[in-house]
Structures are given as C-alpha cells and as structure tokens.
Amino acid sequence: MTNAPVLYAIRDGYAEITLNRPDSLNAFTGEMHAVLRESFERAPAEGARAILVTGAGRGFCAGQDLTERKIPGAGETIDLRIFLRERYNPLIRRMRELPLPIVMAVNGVAAGAGMGFALAGDIVLAARTASFIQAFIKIGLVPDAGSSYWLPRLVGPVRARALAMTGEPLSADDAAGWGLIWKVLDDEKLMPEARELAARLAASPTAAQGLTKQLLNASLDNALAAQLDLERDTQFMAGHTKDYLEGVKAFREKRRPKFEGK
Ligand code: LHQ
Numbered sequence: 001m002t003n004a005p006v007l008y009a010i011r012d013g014y015a016e017i018t019l020n021r022p023d024s025l026n027a028f029t030g031e032m033h034a035v036l037r038e039s040f041e042r043a044p045a046e047g048a049r050a051i052l053v054t055g056a057g058r059g060f061c062a063g064q065d066l067t068e069r070k071i072p073g074a075g076e077t078i079d080l081r082i083f084l085r086e087r088y089n090p091l092i093r094r095m096r097e098l099p100l101p102i103v104m105a106v107n108g109v110a111a112g113a114g115m116g117f118a119l120a121g122d123i124v125l126a127a128r129t130a131s132f133i134q135a136f137i138k139i140g141l142v143p144d145a146g147s148s149y150w151l152p153r154l155v156g157p158v159r160a161r162a163l164a165m166t167g168e169p170l171s172a173d174d175a176a177g178w179g180l181i182w183k184v185l186d187d188e189k190l191m192p193e194a195r196e197l198a199a200r201l202a203a204s205p206t207a208a209q210g211l212t213k214q215l216l217n218a219s220l221d222n223a224l225a226a227q228l229d230l231e232r233d234t235q236f237m238a239g240h241t242k243d244y245l246e247g248v249k250a251f252r253e254k255r256r257p258k259f260e261g262k
C-alpha cells in the first residue's frame with residue numbers, strides 16, 4: 001500500500017476513496033484534506049456515478065490530527081476558525097452538494113470531525129465493532145464538521161446533548177437503532193456489502209439520485225409548502241431524463257432497465 005494519505009480507485013462505475021493514515025486511525029491533516037477535496041472533484045469528472053468512502057486499518061477516522069501543530073506556548077492562542085473555514089466546512093458542503101450518492105463504510109472508530117464526516121455521507125454502513133464518538137468535549141472543543149447539525153435532526157435533541165456533552169462512545173448497533181446510520185454489518189461483510197451497494201447505486205438513474213439528494217437535503221429545513229414546490233420542480237427535471245424514459249419502457253417490456261445516468 002502506498003504512503004498517500006488518501007487512496008483513490010475507480011471500480012464498477014464508482015470511486016472508492018480510502019483514508020490512509022492507519023497509524024493515527026486516519027486522523028485528518030492538511031495534506032489529507034487537500035487530497036480528499038481533490039478526490040471528490042475528480043470522481044464526477046472521471047464519470048464515477050457513486051462514491052464509497054472507508055478507512056485503512058482498524059479505524060475509520062479519529063478527527064483532526066492533534067499532533068499536526070505544535071502546542072501553543074503560554075499566552076499564545078490558535079484561531080481554529082481557519083481549520084473550519086478552509087478545511088472542514090468546504091468538505092462537508094461539497095459532500096452534501098455533490099449530485100452523486102456517497103456510501104460511507106465506517107470500518108472502525110469515527111471520532112470528532114471523523115464522526116461528522118461519516119454522517120455527511122448519504123448511506124452510512126458500519127462494521128459491528130465500529131463506534132462513534134463526539135470526542136470534541138474531551139479536549140475542550142465543540143462539535144464541528146456538521147455534527148451539531150446532524151445530531152439533533154437524526155437522533156433528537158436529548159440524545160444529541162448527551163453524546164456531545166459526555167463524549168461517550170456510541171456502538172454501531174446503537175447508532176443504527178437510533179437512526180444515526182443505515183445498517184450494521186459483521187466486520188468481514190462490511191466491504192463486500194458496501195462495494196455491492198456502491199456498484200448498484202452507480203448503475204442507477206444518476207440524475208434522479210442527484211435530484212433526490214437535493215430534495216432530501218432541503219427537506220430538513222423546509223416547510224411543507226416549499227417542499228411540495230421543490231418536489232414539483234425536481235420531478236419536472238427527472239421527467240426529462242433519458243433514464244426516466246428507459247425506466248418506464250423497461251417496465252412495460254418486462255425487462256431490467258439499463259440506466260445511463262442521464
Ligand atoms: C491520533 C488521533 C488524533 C493524532 C488517535 N490525532 N493521532 C479539531 C481541532 C481543530 C480544528 C477543527 O476541528 C477539530 C475537530 C476534531 O476532530 S477535535 C477531535 C479530535 N479527535 C480526538 O480528540 C480523538 C482522539 N483520539 C482518541 O480519543 C482515541 O484515539 C480513540 C478513542 C479515537 C481511539 O482509541 P484507541 O482505540 O484506544 O486508540 P489509540 O488512542 O491507542 O490510538 C491509536 C493511535 O492513533 C495512537 O498512536 P500511537 O502512536 O500511540 O499508537 C494515537 O495517538 C493515534 N491517534 N487519534 N486525533
């Protein structure tokens with residue numbers, strides 16, 4: 001395996017992105033952010049129709065690399081806004097705006113910004129031994145990388161507060177039971193199932209997937225009337241795709257559709 005902090009490969013129509021700093025449980029560095037950002041640009045440009053993200057080794061991502069910067073001396077402070085402005089916020093926004101399905105295969109611990117990153121995917125699968133930790137409070141920080149947005153919406157304010165204020169680990173089984181993630185799989189089944197899912201999504205009607213993502217993103221903040229209008233407008237767009245015509249034609253001809261992603 002190479003020393004690159006992020007591995008990238010095209011397989012079966014999707015891009016597989018692997019965080020690759022296993023010795024630090026794939027903690028984020030500036031270099032890693034740069035390559036990750038490039039990978040999320042490269043995938044659609046190279047024709048990938050879905051993305052799969054996982055981590056090398058026993059961890060998924062331990063959040064910000066806490067050894068990347070020297071510890072400030074007495075009287076010195078660090079402006080952490082720079083990390084969010086230049087690294088985490090653009091990454092999370094890019095993932096939510098990307099009009100392709102993103103599968104997260106959480107193979108081990110997802111802590112701090114690593115947990116926010118995991119939750120920014122569209123379909124989150126986890127290995128049974130994985131765990132999710134809002135580690136921020138343990139080092140005197142607040143939730144970031146979207147955690148404070150996702151948690152109350154996904155698990156409700158009561159559980160969100162307890163996770164963020166205690167920093168206690170949440171098991172993969174509880175995360176699935178609480179509706180934070182889609183499925184838990186036995187460790188050895190995680191990657192085969194995640195790859196099968198990513199390949200299936202890559203062969204699906206990609207334009208409609210992008211519009212579905214747009215619709216469900218907006219739903220978290222919209223009132224019913226605005227959401228109904230958005231459904232009308234996105235359905236209009238979906239109705240003009242080749243894949244819609246193919247889907248209906250295949251149904252009538254009693255055969256499997258062959259979607260081109262257009
Ligand atoms: C690590 C890390 C790590 C470096 C494990 N860095 N090496 C922050 C700051 C700035 C701006 C923006 O936003 C943020 C957001 C954040 O993400 S803050 C939260 C940062 N993350 C953490 O606080 C988590 C720190 N890690 C842990 O608490 C534990 O490592 C967990 C619970 C994740 C896993 O525990 P274990 O399974 O017991 O593994 P370990 O602690 O033994 O770690 C294995 C190695 O990975 C170890 O290195 P070593 O050389 O001793 O084998 C750790 O030092 C290294 N590592 N996390 N974030």
